[in-house]
Amino acid sequence: MILKAKQYKSGVKPIWCPGCGHYSVLNAITKAFAALQQAPEQAVLVSGIGCSSRLPAYVHSYGFHGVHGRALPVAAGLKVARPELNVMALGGDGDGFSIGGNHFLHACRRNVDIVYVVMDNEVYGMTKGQASPTTPENWDHSKLTPHGPEVRPFQPCALALAAGASFIARGHSGDPNGLAQILYEAVQHPGFAFVQVLSQCVTFCPEQAQWKEIVHTEDVCTSDPVAAASFLHGDDGFAKGIFYRNPRPVWPLAHERKEADLREGFRL
Amino acid sequence: MRNLTIALTGSGGTGVVALGEMLLRAAGNTGYYGILRKTFGPQIRGGESAAILRLGPQPLASFGGEIDLLLALDWSNFQRFADEIPISTSTLIIEDTAAGERPTQLSARDSIKTLDFSGLAQSLGSAHSNIALLGYVAAWLNCSEEQVKAAVFQRLHKHSEETVALAQSVAAAGAQWQRNHPIGLSPPDAVKQAPGATPEHWLATGNQLAGLGALEAGIRFVAAYPITPASDALEWMAGKIESVGGHLVQAEDELAAVNMTIGAGYGGVPAMTATSGPGLALMSEAMGLAIASETPLVILNVMRGGPSTGIPTKSEQSDFNLAVYGMHGDAPHVVLAASSIADCHFTMGWAVEIASERQTLVIVLSDQLLGQSMQILPPTATMPFKASLTQAALPPAEGEDYFRYLDTESGVSPMAVPGQAGGEYTADGLEHSQHAVPSARAQDHEMQLDKRRRKLQSLVESSHWGEVSRRDNAELMILCWGSLFPIALEAQQRLQERGLAVNVVNLRLLSPLPVVALRNCMVGMTKVWVMEQNHQGQFDQYLRSHLSQSDCADLPELIRYCRSGPRLFTPMEIVELVEKAGGAQ
Ligand SMILES: Cc1ncc(C[n+]2csc(CCOP(=O)(O)OP(=O)(O)O)c2C)c(N)n1
Numbered sequence: 056m057i058l059k060a061k062q063y064k065s066g067v068k069p070i071w072c073p074g075c076g077h078y079s080v081l082n083a084i085t086k087a088f089a090a091l092q093q094a095p096e097q098a099v100l101v102s103g104i105g106c107s108s109r110l111p112a113y114v115h116s117y118g119f120h121g122v123h124g125r126a127l128p129v130a131a132g133l134k135v136a137r138p139e140l141n142v143m144a145l146g147g148d149g150d151g152f153s154i155g156g157n158h159f160l161h162a163c164r165r166n167v168d169i170v171y172v173v174m175d176n177e178v179y180g181m182t183k184g185q186a187s188p189t190t191p192e193n194w195d196h197s198k199l200t201p202h203g204p205e206v207r208p209f210q211p212c213a214l215a216l217a218a219g220a221s222f223i224a225r226g227h228s229g230d231p232n233g234l235a236q237i238l239y240e241a242v243q244h245p246g247f248a249f250v251q252v253l254s255q256c257v258t259f260c261p262e263q264a265q266w267k268e269i270v271h272t273e274d275v276c277t278s279d280p281v282a283a284a285s286f287l288h289g290d291d292g293f294a295k296g297i298f299y300r301n302p303r304p305v306w307p308l309a310h311e312r313k314e315a316d317l318r319e320g321f322r323l
Numbered sequence: 324m325r326n327l328t329i330a331l332t333g334s335g336g337t338g339v340v341a342l343g344e345m346l347l348r349a350a351g352n353t354g355y356y357g358i359l360r361k362t363f364g365p366q367i368r369g370g371e372s373a374a375i376l377r378l379g380p381q382p383l384a385s386f387g388g389e390i391d392l393l394l395a396l397d398w399s400n401f402q403r404f405a406d407e408i409p410i411s412t413s414t415l416i417i418e419d420t421a422a423g424e425r426p427t428q429l430s431a432r433d434s435i436k437t438l439d440f441s442g443l444a445q446s447l448g449s450a451h452s453n454i455a456l457l458g459y460v461a462a463w464l465n466c467s468e469e470q471v472k473a474a475v476f477q478r479l480h481k482h483s484e485e486t487v488a489l490a491q492s493v494a495a496a497g498a499q500w501q502r503n504h505p506i507g508l509s510p511p512d513a514v515k516q517a518p519g520a521t522p523e524h525w526l527a528t529g530n531q532l533a534g535l536g537a538l539e540a541g542i543r544f545v546a547a548y549p550i551t552p553a554s555d556a557l558e559w560m561a562g563k564i565e566s567v568g569g570h571l572v573q574a575e576d577e578l579a580a581v582n583m584t585i586g587a588g589y590g591g592v593p594a595m596t597a598t599s600g601p602g603l604a605l606m607s608e609a610m611g612l613a614i615a616s617e618t619p620l621v622i623l624n625v626m627r628g629g630p631s632t633g634i635p636t637k638s639e640q641s642d643f644n645l646a647v648y649g650m651h652g653d654a655p656h657v658v659l660a661a662s663s664i665a666d667c668h669f670t671m672g673w674a675v676e677i678a679s680e681r682q683t684l685v686i687v688l689s690d691q692l693l694g695q696s697m698q699i700l701p702p703t704a705t706m707p708f709k710a711s712l713t714q715a716a717l718p719p720a721e722g723e724d725y726f727r728y729l730d731t732e733s734g735v736s737p738m739a740v741p742g743q744a745g746g747e748y749t750a751d752g753l754e755h756s757q758h759a760v761p762s763a764r765a766q767d768h769e770m771q772l773d774k775r776r777r778k779l780q781s782l783v784e785s786s787h788w789g790e791v792s793r794r795d796n797a798e799l800m801i802l803c804w805g806s807l808f809p810i811a812l813e814a815q816q817r818l819q820e821r822g823l824a825v826n827v828v829n830l831r832l833l834s835p836l837p838v839v840a841l842r843n844c845m846v847g848m849t850k851v852w853v854m855e856q857n858h859q860g861q862f863d864q865y866l867r868s869h870l871s872q873s874d875c876a877d878l879p880e881l882i883r884y885c886r887s888g889p890r891l892f893t894p895m896e897i898v899e900l901v902e903k904a905g906g907a908q
Pocket residue numbers: 104105106107108123146147148149150151174176178179180181182187
């Protein structure tokens with residue numbers, strides 16, 4: 056039986072605001088699953104906390120909705136313990152780059168074979184519009200930071216490269232088909248695949264509606280980290296596409312299993 | 324002499340802990356039973372360290388407190404351990420010529436023997452006075468040259484053959500000295516009193532046995548972040564877990580460690596982490612997640628002095644409150660305490676079984692004393708526990724709905740694991756309906772809270788809740804938990820020899836508290852001492868709040884007896900305490 060994209064929807068009604076970019080990410084995931092003919096029982100979506108992190112409940116597959124910032128360790132533990140599963144971690148920019156920032160760095164470095172999708176709306180949507188690590192430095196719409204954050208935003212893709220990610224891409228919620236294509240590739244990449252998605256928050260950052268005018272597709276995919284770094288540091292943040300793809304050994308490496316008696320070594 | 328306690332002090336570089344281990348092994352192979360406590364200062368290398376070795380003809384699970392023989396390779400940092408090494412006028416002291424200036428409290432003593440162990444080692448081309456001392460003391464204990472050689476080899480086998488051979492010759496020279504400069508104290512009669520320890524006996528630490536218990540009960544995934552004094556449990560497991568097809572991950576921090584463990588547990592693979600106070604504090608949020616999402620999770624917490632970085636290298640039982648209460652929301656879970664080095668194996672196994680059967684968090688409390696002390700003991704019994712997931716009737720029949728968080732009578736719901744078609748659900752720390760759909764309704768919240776509490780309640784009926792050691796006609800009782808149990812048992816024995824009958828009750832199941840079993844133990848008692856090694860009597864406060872909710876009409880007098888680490892409780896102080904109050908019977 057061929058599964059269609061909509062058969063990967065769980066039927067639970069999303070809590071998202073009408074027009075939220077996260078709907079498109081949901082659609083892109085179900086499209087990618089349909090393209091892969093992913094067995095629902097073999098896929099697990101793991102998330103943290105945020106509007107974006109609500110996504111697993113809306114997909115017909117296994118899911119784990121954990122605590123804020125910890126999607127990556129849950130996903131890594133699951134994948135190491137159950138390597139045959141297709142494990143995808145996802146969440147928001149606050150979840151992944153602020154409270155979970157340390158896990159992001161180490162996940163890039165560790166290279167467990169999982170996909171990590173960050174729905175980046177440059178804001179904390181769920182807690183009603185505070186600045187995140189990717190918010191522009193002069194964005195003064197939050198009462199919590201009336202002068203704006205006054206610090207430069209992270210560049211997530213450059214960060215991922217520096218930390219050792221072996222697959223780096225960016226998509227846009229305005230282009231679910233393009234994103235589905237990226238996710239299709241990311242799932243098949245052996246190792247840690249990072250996908251940043253510009254996913255607009257219509258409620259707290261209505262100005263992001265303009266993103267669709269400024270995003271541009273770039274065909275620059277390379278396996279050379281120097282070329283990738285040079286591109287990503289010159290990037291305006293609105294390029295779409297797969298930027299870097301350089302498979303390296305997936306963790307944990309396979310070791311020959313030596314049978315041993317657990318009780319050996321205790322005798323006097 | 325029935326038992327013998329030897330204290331060894333030196334700086335980290337003098338190798339007193341290695342000396343203690345080699346001496347324990349050689350003595351064990353001669354027929355002694357024994358236990359070795361290691362105590363370290365804060366410095367990693369070159370700082371002060373001390374080892375306390377107790378030997379005797381019967382199995383020894385506790386330390387007596389009295390020091391019969393003090394061997395000093397280096398006095399310079401002795402003061403830092405003075406509290407933990409109570410020297411009396413009957414302590415025989417032997418110092419190395421290079422030990423440096425004697426501590427002031429000993430300067431007046433004229434009975435100190437000074438021997439040139441470092442000179443002896445140097446004359447053979449070795450810098451290791453500890454090995455000369457090993458030979459010297461081992462010969463006094465009637466250990467054969469072969470046994471000493473074997474103990475040296477065990478310790479140094481990763482070094483070159485020359486290094487091992489040199490050390491063995493230094494030990495032999497030390498043994499020779501025993502003939503020329505006898506200690507002048509008779510060793511305990513262990514060897515004559517068959518059957519002593521045999522080569523089939525084990526030499527193990529509580530941390531190793533906790534690791535063994537975990538793997539034997541089915542743990543196949545471990546994620547952790549290094550922390551004293553839990554790291555050696557992890558290191559032991561790291562060397563073994565792959566042989567049974569599992570994985571150990573060194574995580575980037577404890578937040579990652581506990582969440583990785585939860586991920587594996589959600590995947591149906593029995594999983595655990597191990598840590599100590601500061602790490603347990605960091606894991607607090609995720610513990611709530613395991614409870615709410617009903618994911619099996621085992622945490623071994625090897626306690627050290629707190630709060631904050633506290634005294635990382637020394638024992639205390641002060642994480643009780645954190646383990647029992649340290650969570651947001653109403654978060655019922657299980658807290659167990661290992662009650663001896665050997666019991667680390669049993670209690671870990673039970674924890675693994677409970678966590679998987681009841682889909683919940685189980686915290687096992689151990690401490691530095693149990694975790695890092697080394698004991699000669701009979702081979703550990705076969706593991707009686709096994710991790711098992713209660714996946715009731717899955718996958719559900721075609722067309723039937725799957726209720727992951729079904730409100731069952733036992734409180735345990737059918738748990739599907741990824742890979743099972745028809746069981747797809749999203750596990751959630753958000754409150755949810757029986758159907759695993761997020762819900763903020765009061766009705767769902769109450770149902771799930773009730774369910775998560777209910778599924779733990781029958782645990783108090785388990786016979787594993789604790790141990791009761793009774794004496795005829797006793798009206799006095801000691802109630803304790805964790806590493807205090809072996810000490811209390813020794814006090815009970817000594818009290819009996821003095822004609823005082825005392826019962827000792829030890830709790831393995833701290834939460835949920837087996838109130839009925841405890842009340843039954845208290846029937847007929849006039850006084851109950853509640854003992855624990857922390858400053859504020861954390862367990863005692865908890866106990867009283869539970870007892871006050873039960874019928875408190877005929878409660879015996881409860882007496883709190885607690886103090887902080889790292890000074891160990893001694894059997895004699897308990898004897899004196901009970902005698903003083905108990906004499907009034
Ligand atoms: C430990 C903890 N701290 C704070 C929060 C509150 N909180 C919930 S979601 C969120 C931010 C989410 O932002 P992001 O990850 O960008 O997701 P979005 O809602 O924008 O999709 C915060 C701070 C929490 N749930 N847990």
